[in-house]
Amino acid sequence: MTETIKASPHQELLERFRAGQRVALARAISLVEDTRPGFERLLHELHADLGRAQRIGITGPPGAGKSTLTSKLAMMYREREERVGIVAVDPSSPFTGGALLGDRIRMNNISTDPGVFIRSMATRGALGGLATTSKEVADLLDAFGFARVILETVGVGQTELDIAGTADTSVVVLVPESGDSIQAMKAGLMEIADVFVINKADRPGADKLAQEIEVMLHMRLGDMPASAGHHGVSLKTVQKHAREGLRAHAHEEGGWAIPVIRTVAQSGEGLDELQRTLDRHQVYLNESGELSRRRQRRLAERVRAVVERRLQRLVWERGQGDEILQASLAALEAGADSPYTVAERIVGELGVPTR
Ligand SMILES: Nc1nc2c(ncn2[C@@H]2O[C@H](COP(=O)(O)OP(=O)(O)OP(=O)(O)O)[C@@H](O)[C@H]2O)c(=O)[nH]1
Numbered sequence: 369m370t371e372t373i374k375a376s377p378h379q380e381l382l383e384r385f386r387a388g389q390r391v392a393l394a395r396a397i398s399l400v401e402d403t404r405p406g407f408e409r410l411l412h413e414l415h416a417d418l419g420r421a422q423r424i425g426i427t428g429p430p431g432a433g434k435s436t437l438t439s440k441l442a443m444m445y446r447e448r449e450e451r452v453g454i455v456a457v458d459p460s461s462p463f464t465g466g467a468l469l470g471d472r473i474r475m476n477n478i479s480t481d482p483g484v485f486i487r488s489m490a491t492r493g494a495l496g497g498l499a500t501t502s503k504e505v506a507d508l509l510d511a512f513g514f515a516r517v518i519l520e521t522v523g524v525g526q527t528e529l530d531i532a533g534t535a536d537t538s539v540v541v542l543v544p545e546s547g548d549s550i551q552a553m554k555a556g557l558m559e560i561a562d563v564f565v566i567n568k569a570d571r572p573g574a575d576k577l578a579q580e581i582e583v584m585l586h587m588r589l590g591d592m593p594a595s596a597g598h599h600g601v602s603l604k605t606v607q608k609h610a611r612e613g614l615r616a617h618a619h620e621e622g623g624w625a626i627p628v629i630r631t632v633a634q635s636g637e638g639l640d641e642l643q644r645t646l647d648r649h650q651v652y653l654n655e656s657g658e659l660s661r662r663r664q665r666r667l668a669e670r671v672r673a674v675v676e677r678r679l680q681r682l683v684w685e686r687g688q689g690d691e692i693l694q695a696s697l698a699a700l701e702a703g704a705d706s707p708y709t710v711a712e713r714i715v716g717e718l719g720v721p722t723r
Pocket residue numbers: 429430431432433434435436437467470471474522567568569570571631632633634635
């Protein structure tokens with residue numbers, strides 16, 4: 369009896385998953401996406417199988433060419449006989465609702481390859497919270513044995529940044545027409561980038577954007593030449609200094625100089641360099657100990673996210689949270705109750721001290 373209670377309710381699914389059946393992978397993903405009973409148990413069982421894949425986050429503004437790059441990269445990995453799992457997180461905005469279809473079309477050439485698995489996730493309706501759920505789906509792909517797991521997200525909003533930023537290797541894709549390195553900085557993309565890609569380098573402005581990014585990266589180190597702000601010094605000169613400075617800094621720190629790579633995703637130009645860079649970053653992560661630091665950070669964050677998810681469910685699904693809230697609305701409006709006393713009653717109902 370106890371055996372059956374302890375065993376995962378998805379024992380059979382687990383076995384088929386471990387046997388490498390794609391149908392089982394798809395079912396496991398649905399289970400996790402819908403947070404159906406037993407999904408956490410399943411993830412628990414698979415935890416020991418994690419960590420073999422290189423997780424590559426690809427993020428950037430809408431339409432930057434992320435999907436095109438992703439499918440090109442996937443094809444290149446396939447040439448090396450590596451299997452590739454792809455999670456494409458679609459933006460929630462109803463106005464970009466066509467993204468899913470677009471992704472399908474652009475990834476068409478790889479979508480029939482059994483060595484490639486593509487899952488599109490809509491922002492809407494992710495019961496477990498999109499950020500955590502998409503990372504859990506990435507876990508499943510890792511556990512299933514894909515050598516590369518690519519997470520494509522649009523680099524707008526905290527959730528998307530959060531997804532892309534917790535990959536082993538984060539690629540930020542910018543395009544000349546979005547023009548603005550400033551935009552990237554504001555959006556927090558500078559902080560998460562391990563690699564910058566200037567895609568659509570066939571369009572004017574790619575060189576200038578690359579220069580700006582390199583200068584900005586260097587400025588972050590707080591070491592700009594005195595001449596940088598002077599008139600008559602070309603951006604090109606500043607860039608040269610910046611690039612050398614970045615390399616020297618990385619060398620001193622035994623670290624990683626964030627490269628800025630120009631690509632034309634459609635034609636494949638620059639893709640070789642991108643792939644080599646991703647390989648190089650994987651080696652760097654391993655040898656520097658950074659991989660372990662990143663993974664520990666990621667695991668700590670997962671624990672927090674799961675605790676929060678459970679507490680939320682406890683309050684809003686199992687507890688009387690909503691009922692108490694609804695019953696308090698009139699008193700709240702009349703000023704007889706405050707959001708704080710109502711929150712206290714809701715949390716208090718769980719039987720834990722409220723402050
Ligand atoms: N000129 C040019 N067009 C490109 C390049 N790469 C992609 N495109 C085009 O840009 C458009 C958007 O490409 P996607 O790969 O869907 O871009 P995305 O970043 O995945 O878009 P979302 O997921 O909708 O944010 C498509 O029409 C591509 O054909 C490039 O290097 N040069």
